[in-house]
Amino acid sequence: MDFSRFILWRIQSGISQSRAGLVILQKKVAGLTEAIVERFLLRARRAAGLRGVANVLVTSSAVLRSLNRQFRGKDKTTDVLSFPSPTSKSGRGNKFAGDIAISADVAADNAARLGHSPAEEVKILALHGILHLAGFDHERDNGKMARKEARLRHALKLPSVLTERAQFAKKISRRRGTSHGMLMRRKA
Numbered sequence: 001m002d003f004s005r006f007i008l009w010r011i012q013s014g015i016s017q018s019r020a021g022l023v024i025l026q027k028k029v030a031g032l033t034e035a036i037v038e039r040f041l042l043r044a045r046r047a048a049g050l051r052g053v054a055n056v057l058v059t060s061s062a063v064l065r066s067l068n069r070q071f072r073g074k075d076k077t078t079d080v081l082s083f084p085s086p087t088s089k090s091g092r093g094n095k096f097a098g099d100i101a102i103s104a105d106v107a108a109d110n111a112a113r114l115g116h117s118p119a120e121e122v123k124i125l126a127l128h129g130i131l132h133l134a135g136f137d138h139e140r141d142n143g144k145m146a147r148k149e150a151r152l153r154h155a156l157k158l159p160s161v162l163t164e165r166a167q168f169a170k171k172i173s174r175r176r177g178t179s180h181g182m183l184m185r186r187k188a
């Protein structure tokens with residue numbers, strides 16, 4: 001299945017409910033299975049207060065690059081992209097929150113630099129995507145999302161080398177423009 005077309009179709013059609021909650025590991029990550037990611041998503045969504053379910057694709061840097069180009073006009077790869085459901089304005093009563101695409105390649109890279117496992121990094125990136133689907137935006141909120149993310153990482157027993165990570169993110173964002181992206185909600 002061509003997942004980028006799948007996401008494009010879902011976003012354009014607004015028909016999303018039928019496949020919501022799907023996890024696809026297109027690239028293998030040591031210690032992760034689709035079932036493990038599903039269980040983590042459930043915990044992370046509850047912790048973040050995200051009501052709708054999310055689809056997660058773990059794939060290559062090439063696919064992230066293609067999605068980043070199609071949806072954000074940035075022809076470069078990135079660690080995680082979030083695609084909020086166009087119908088989830090308030091998040092209330094909605095069963096589908098959106099899609100998250102994660103690069104297994106960038107996750108492995110981040111993990112090696114930060115000293116934890118690629119599986120933990122994929123979970124960290126999934127949590128980051130969930131917070132975006134919940135409406136947080138660290139680019140405009142004066143640290144609100146970062147504080148929430150730190151609390152949730154602790155609650156979900158994920159590594160939190162915050163200072164190192166912040167410095168790393170700064171380095172990366174200088175190099176790449178922005179470290180990751182969120183597709184802004186489309187206006188109805």
Ligand SMILES: [Zn+2]
Pocket residue numbers: 128132138180181182
């Ligand atoms: Zn982000």
